[in-house]
Amino acid sequence: MILKLKQTYSLNAWIIIRAFLLYLIVSCLCSSICYAQASLSITGTIKDKKGEVIPGAAVYLSGYQIATVANNDGRFTLGNLKPGNYDLLVQVIGFTPQNKNVILLDKTVNVDIILSENITELTEVVIKADPNRQRYINMFKANFIGNTPNAKQCKILNPEVIQADYNPAKKLLTVTATDFLIIENKALGYRIKYLLNFFENDEKANVVFYSGHPHFEEMERKESRRKKYAKPRAVAYAGSSQHFFTSLYHNRIKEEGFIINKITKIPNKARLSDDIINANISRLSRTYYGDSRLNGMFTDSLRYWRNMRTEPATLSVLNRSEVLVDTLVKQLFKNVKSVAYNDALYVIYTNERETTDYTNMSGHSVNRPLDIPNYQ
Template identity: 50%
Template sequence: MKSFSVLFFLLAVKICFAQQNYMLSGIVKDKRGEALPGAGVYVSGYKIATVTDNNGQYTLPLKPGNYDILVQLIGYKALNKNIVIADKAVKLDLTLEESVTQLAEVTIKPDPNRAHYIAMFKDFFIGTTPNAEQCKMVNPNVLLIDYDHEEARLTVKTNQFLIIENQALGYRIKYLVNHFEYSSRTKIIYYEGFPYYEDLKGSAWKKKIWAKKRLTAYLGSPQHFFKSLYSGKAIAEGFIINKIITQPNRDKPSDSVIRANIKRLTKIQDGLLRKTINLNHGDSLSYWIRKKNLPDGISILNRSPVAQDTLVHIKNQHIKRINFTDKLYIIYTKEKEDPLFANRIGLSINRPLDMPDYQISTITLQVAPVYFYENGGIYNPRSMLYAGYWG
């Protein structure tokens, strides 16, 4: 089974426990200490933003919570800073570094394969679904691309916002790509970054369609799952949590036994490794080679529901965590798999014959534990590997 890491955008944390706003303020400067007017100051994951005034000053009213603040100004590298708003105003001065991207583009020889790599990035980062087909990268020139031929690995980052217009959901997205990686060997995709959303202009009828599509895109998603898990409502909101348990394959002897028998049935002559099969043991050698090729473990679906109160634990006032063995098997029962997904070979997760075509995904733990926030955002995007519908 091919696994895909779609370990969320590194979203800003939308945790609000009080209605009162506290002021985040500061000055945006360059490295010489000079104020920078006209810089955009954004709150990642929200539609909250402002622009610095003639003195480089900005103010943002925010509720208590943990936020990623993004700053962008043409000619400077985009900057992100994490801040916590608790019970008082916060002052945050920011220093921007001049960008040398344009100079680099002039002095570095253009890559003849760049268009191909951009197409790969678009397919894996935005996707190939009907919604994704209505997305356009406005400024792909900001992509800093590297392809390692030896490792067959594509990596991408940006020091300016990548702008994506999503006509399917009515968003203009500014995304600061911290790191994107795709390995054609492992078939694993990983990305993290900071998004800022703006609503596209449209008629009332168009906005109504966008709102419906946005809800459909959200329901059953990883963010929906972890948000409902945080509030203890995952089961009520349509999720069933099972486990795939891997047990040792009883039909496969230990590696040492297999090696010993293959060595016994193989002779070395004249300093060269030549497999000379004794007529009496030809079938035996084939037998042990077949044993060598057997999987080490057998995966079994345990359909007993995993209780939320045993899976989820409190880290602190704002963060919860999960830790588990084996692999989580997540079933979303309120929507069926899209036919376009079901027809893609190697992506669907195996299911019992009596199970309807619900959306099924799996979670493999990479780094324990997994910390997550009230809005469904994940603290460490590399902590999990997704496969199936979430892939």
């Protein structure tokens, strides 16, 4: 699932950036979505690119607390599953972690998963020390995990797998990982294995984008010790992206406190075309540098056109008309629905207000119309 928003912590008014087709992972969102039906299984074999089986690989279901280990023949089985859309995560030493999407309808599905050797583990790599590495990792943590009270109780246990690259000219931070990120969330009692596909923080556009697949494990083995997390988990779920998509599937957006609007792009009439702007800059630059006596005369004009070039070609406009669920959600299969839209969606959660602590500590700036209260 690819969303340009924080998946772990709900924003007070968050935006789902454009996606042409986003599969709603029904079973992964809420186990109550699928009702009494025959239990199904996902079976398969883990192999390398030469076709040799790989024993001992760990196989996880993304978004669940379900996992297994491949046997000596590389075979695995994940049973007692409901129809739905699943993401398998596979991990074994010496190979790059892999994910595989599987749709269960009315029968067991068998899949082969091919792993690639992890070159960084199999060869000696000399890495030049980067004095800014810790700063980049801190930037990543602030945007990936956040700065909320809950986030302060989260810790990445294996930061050595993080590969960060920063482009100062573009003010663009990109992050990948050579293995699962292991995140300990003491606020909610979870240990999370997160297969990070991609992370990008564009400071100029003020946009954070990342995609990946989580697997959850309980930190406490005893059920009696997990009870203390029930309330914090319920609070974290309310208004989250998972809550939103579950409500979307059940067509209970209004009942659950969500409002959906659209953000559309319109031409910026104050900005002329690039051809006109560049022609004027070129003309004024030749005059400016060709005759020093005219420098003062042309400075303001040259600055005017250069400033116009930095203006956006389009402007984002919030359409306050509520978006109807049936215009977004389509039945894909019997137990799987899809969400399709062209414009960005502006989603407001009205059952909770933004606290002062959240505003001061989250680091997120959310623009909202003046007549909209500080809802989540």
